[in-house]
Amino acid sequence: MDHDIPEIIIGRLPIYLQALEHMLSQGIQTTSSQELGEAIGISAAQIRKDLSQFGEFGKQGKGYSIPYLVEQLQSILHVNRVWDMVVVGAGHLGTAIANYPDFNRHGFRVAMIFDNDPQRIGTQVGELVVCDAAELEEAVRKANIKIAMLTVPAKAAQSVTEQLVRAGIRAILSYAPLILSVPKNVHVQYIDPIIFLQRMTYYLE
Amino acid sequence: MDHDIPEIIIGRLPIYLQALEHMLSQGIQTTSSQELGEAIGISAAQIRKDLSQFGEFGKQGKGYSIPYLVEQLQSILHVNRVWDMVVVGAGHLGTAIANYPDFNRHGFRVAMIFDNDPQRIGTQVGELVVCDAAELEEAVRKANIKIAMLTVPAKAAQSVTEQLVRAGIRAILSYAPLILSVPKNVHVQYIDPIIFLQRMTYYLE
Numbered sequence: 001m002d003h004d005i006p007e008i009i010i011g012r013l014p015i016y017l018q019a020l021e022h023m024l025s026q027g028i029q030t031t032s033s034q035e036l037g038e039a040i041g042i043s044a045a046q047i048r049k050d051l052s053q054f055g056e057f058g059k060q061g062k063g064y065s066i067p068y069l070v071e072q073l074q075s076i077l078h079v080n081r082v083w084d085m086v087v088v089g090a091g092h093l094g095t096a097i098a099n100y101p102d103f104n105r106h107g108f109r110v111a112m113i114f115d116n117d118p119q120r121i122g123t124q125v126g127e128l129v130v131c132d133a134a135e136l137e138e139a140v141r142k143a144n145i146k147i148a149m150l151t152v153p154a155k156a157a158q159s160v161t162e163q164l165v166r167a168g169i170r171a172i173l174s175y176a177p178l179i180l181s182v183p184k185n186v187h188v189q190y191i192d193p194i195i196f197l198q199r200m201t202y203y204l205e
Numbered sequence: 206m207d208h209d210i211p212e213i214i215i216g217r218l219p220i221y222l223q224a225l226e227h228m229l230s231q232g233i234q235t236t237s238s239q240e241l242g243e244a245i246g247i248s249a250a251q252i253r254k255d256l257s258q259f260g261e262f263g264k265q266g267k268g269y270s271i272p273y274l275v276e277q278l279q280s281i282l283h284v285n286r287v288w289d290m291v292v293v294g295a296g297h298l299g300t301a302i303a304n305y306p307d308f309n310r311h312g313f314r315v316a317m318i319f320d321n322d323p324q325r326i327g328t329q330v331g332e333l334v335v336c337d338a339a340e341l342e343e344a345v346r347k348a349n350i351k352i353a354m355l356t357v358p359a360k361a362a363q364s365v366t367e368q369l370v371r372a373g374i375r376a377i378l379s380y381a382p383l384i385l386s387v388p389k390n391v392h393v394q395y396i397d398p399i400i401f402l403q404r405m406t407y408y409l410e
Contacts, residue, residue, distance in 0.1 A: 007246060010407050010408075011404050014400040014401075014403035014404055018397070018399070041212060076407065077403045077406055077407050078406040078407060078409060079403055083402075083406060085402075091301065092297040092298070092300040092304070093297070093298070093301035095297040096296065096297035096301060096356075097398065101382075102382045102399060103398075103399070106402075106403070107403070108399070108402055147409075149398070151301075154306075170408075170409055171405035171406065171408070173398060173401050173402055177305075177306075177307045179227060187408050187409075189401040189402070189404055189405055191398065193302065193305065193354070193378060193396065194219070194223070194307060194308070194311045194313070195220060195223065196378050196394040197288075197290075197311075197313055197376070197394075198219035198282045198284055198311070198312070199218075199219055200375075200376035200392040201283040201284055201288060201352075201376065202215050202218070202281065202282050202283060203215075203375075203376070203392050204288075204351055204352075204375055204392075205283055
């Protein structure tokens with residue numbers, strides 16, 4: 001039944017999950033679409049409509065059991081397991097991301113980090129040693145890693161992407177400020193601070 | 206007429222602007238809502254409806270003049286000027302962001318960077334010198350800076366936010382993995398890699 005669910009709905013599920021996990025961490029056990037909607041700025045009707053695509057999670061008038069809904073959303077999003085990831089680019093951004101403390105709690109683990117700079121290869125980043133980018137393709141394929149985070153300079157991003165695709169990577173989180181060309185079965189998400197800043201300047205002045 | 210435009214529409218305008226600027230950089234001068242929609246995965250009808258909130262930008266059957274629409278979107282989003290910004294936190298992430306090469310072309314400039322670590326204060330980050338966080342409030346107020354990027358550890362994020370708000374900051378881009386409490390007239394956007402990763406794991410396996 002999941003086949004035709006619009007990407008925009010899938011895009012909201014992690015936001016629901018994050019807010020619900022936050023409530024749970026504060027000891028809250030049940031919530032309503034109204035309460036959840038107020039916490040994240042999405043209408044209660046939209047939340048009910050989105051969730052109804054995946055089944056019946058709340059009881060009429062009784063709201064949602066947060067532990068149950070968290071479990072269901074984790075299962076829908078396939079994060080009720082741990083995904084190994086590779087970071088490509090061991091500069092300041094790659095180092096910051098490889099050390100990001102919250103991955104483990106949310107279904108992710110940085111398993112490898114690569115760079116092509118001889119000054120960086122062999123150095124320590126958190127608990128990992130920076131590997132030579134020349135070995136990326138073989139190492140990623142062997143380890144059967146499906147997710148990559150890309151923090152290389154813009155001019156290297158497309159060629160690294162092609163290596164990652166050849167290595168079997170199916171999802172790329174890119175911090176490079178350009179649109180990557182990938183086959184249809186590879187997913188890309190972009191983190192671009194400019195988009196987020198421009199969403200706020202509208203309200204300034 | 207802008208008063209009641211939903212936040213979700215405002216949130217899409219920077220995505221339109223980015224795609225249009227990309228087309229322009231490739232020498233393309235006109236486009237249609239169909240073509241733009243295909244480039245960014247949003248329906249043509251949605252794009253037309255969003256833009257119609259702000260006026261009449263295309264001619265029936267002739268599509269949009271990209272240079273004109275870019276100019277209009279920049280004006281709507283208030284990025285047809287340069288906004289000075291402050292970075293708080295001069296670790297790996299703050300250093301990466303302060304050196305981000307694309308701000309200047311998009312209406313932003315990193316004017317100051319702060320940290321509270323004596324080892325970092327006085328060191329160089331790109332063209333800036335890291336200032337003592339103890340001076341943040343006064344310096345930001347004096348310089349009349351309205352936008353901050355927050356790259357401090359989670360445990361410091363709320364108290365730094367309160368300093369920023371007292372200093373007159375009106376927009377915060379936070380990389381800290383928690384929800385900040387701010388007054389109603391202060392805008393916050395969060396960059397959390399987990400949200401973006403979970404949008405892709407849905408499609409894996």
